[in-house]
Amino acid sequence: MMTPKLMVTDPELYKYILIKDFDHFVDRGMGELDAKRDPIAGHLFLSKGEYWKRLRNKLSPTFTSGKIKYMFPLIKKCSDQLITTIRKQIGESKQMSLEVKDYCARYTTDVIGTTAFGIEINSLENPDSEFRQVSLLVMKPSVLQMLKAVLSELIPLIKYLNLKIFDPRISQFFSNLVKTNLSYREKNNIKRDDFLNIMMQLQIAQRGKTLSPDDVEMTDDVITAQSFVFFFGGYETSSSVLTFCLYELARNPDIQSKLRQEIMATKKKEGELTYEICHKMSYLDKVTKALRMYPSLPQLDRISVKKYKLPNTDLTLDVGTKISIPTFAIHYDPEYYPDPEKFDPERFSPENIESRPHYTYLPFGDGPRNCIGKIL
Numbered sequence: 001m002m003t004p005k006l007m008v009t010d011p012e013l014y015k016y017i018l019i020k021d022f023d024h025f026v027d028r029g030m031g032e033l034d035a036k037r038d039p040i041a042g043h044l045f046l047s048k049g050e051y052w053k054r055l056r057n058k059l060s061p062t063f064t065s066g067k068i069k070y071m072f073p074l075i076k077k078c079s080d081q082l083i084t085t086i087r088k089q090i091g092e093s094k095q096m097s098l099e100v101k102d103y104c105a106r107y108t109t110d111v112i113g114t115t116a117f118g119i120e121i122n123s124l125e126n127p128d129s130e131f132r133q134v135s136l137l138v139m140k141p142s143v144l145q146m147l148k149a150v151l152s153e154l155i156p157l158i159k160y161l162n163l164k165i166f167d168p169r170i171s172q173f174f175s176n177l178v179k180t181n182l183s184y185r186e187k188n189n190i191k192r193d194d195f196l197n198i199m200m201q202l203q204i205a206q207r208g209k210t211l212s213p214d215d216v217e218m219t220d221d222v223i224t225a226q227s228f229v230f231f232f233g234g235y236e237t238s239s240s241v242l243t244f245c246l247y248e249l250a251r252n253p254d255i256q257s258k259l260r261q262e263i264m265a266t267k268k269k270e271g272e273l274t275y276e277i278c279h280k281m282s283y284l285d286k287v288t289k290a291l292r293m294y295p296s297l298p299q300l301d302r303i304s305v306k307k308y309k310l311p312n313t314d315l316t317l318d319v320g321t322k323i324s325i326p327t328f329a330i331h332y333d334p335e336y337y338p339d340p341e342k343f344d345p346e347r348f349s350p351e352n353i354e355s356r357p358h359y360t361y362l363p364f365g366d367g368p369r370n371c372i373g374k375i376l
């Protein structure tokens, strides 16, 4: 019932597992969810083997900088709302304590609502919106849901029981949301620069055509599952990274002031901030990389799908060997990051990056199965 897991601590080996010999480690080996029973489980993160490959190929063009830059105004609108809400809250006093994590979570909910589901939630103004309530259900599953998830991990045969891992209210909510939105948009010929529109265009392009064997049919359920994973994969990760960033900037006023200067100087020179201009700010880039201290996933998971001899070792992995790459431990290893508890953007100057071994910075994973949302 309990399968052992190999923890690989030598970054030299990561290039083989994550990239070079990736065809041996295509899957994460997590859970036994069945998309037929739980349609929102049919998403990229949990998909396996050939189906994963086809789905990833289908979705990858959605995440190009060309497409993302059109979503930037939607994200900027949420940022402007965040500023307005905070200003209103603070009022004339100029001094008060705010629950920053809550603001970041509400902001991220709004960003994902508008980019993945095409709806303006405005949970900044209305923290009790239905979307936010369902998001909390996803993030804080009941004991029963957690038990089902653990059992499905430990006992693969559980797939033969009709067990739904996700609370049915979650599946129902996201499914209604996506289906209503898709049909409304098509009927009214509405085009919006968001993920839902891109997936809807893929769906429309398939109509009346015979699909090639390496294509994935973009049914409403497939689109719902992907919208759900964009929410699930993007919400907690982005809101915690944002919260930790603000925390470190508050603890390090000199870094905060340097970053502010860069942003102000860039705005003065370039005018309104755009996706491209944000990517030109080198200090901002170093500050966000310094968030290595707070990786969203403490480890990367893979499972061997073919027998494999680990290079430079005597170890041969049987099919089905679970592997863990301990991101958190690598990011805190003093050999790669001396004084690891220190928040120091200069660690990510080009010279310092060059001086470290490869694969010692993995907040988004690496290789063909890395984070598809990394480009955001």
Ligand code: HEM
Pocket (backbone or CB within 6 Å): 044, 045, 046, 056, 229, 230, 231, 233, 234, 235, 237, 238, 241, 295, 296, 297, 300, 301, 362, 363, 364, 365, 366, 367, 368, 369, 370, 371, 372, 373, 374, 376
């Ligand atoms: C700061 C923000 C984020 C962090 C730190 C993060 C981190 C990660 C990590 C570590 C993985 C696993 C990679 C691996 O196994 O090699 C992952 C996978 C994934 N992420 Fe993210 N993520 C973030 C934002 C997002 C966003 C905004 C989206 C979608 C809009 C997203 C969608 C996904 C998906 C779909 C996968 C599964 C990819 C696959 O299996 O092919 N993530 N993410």
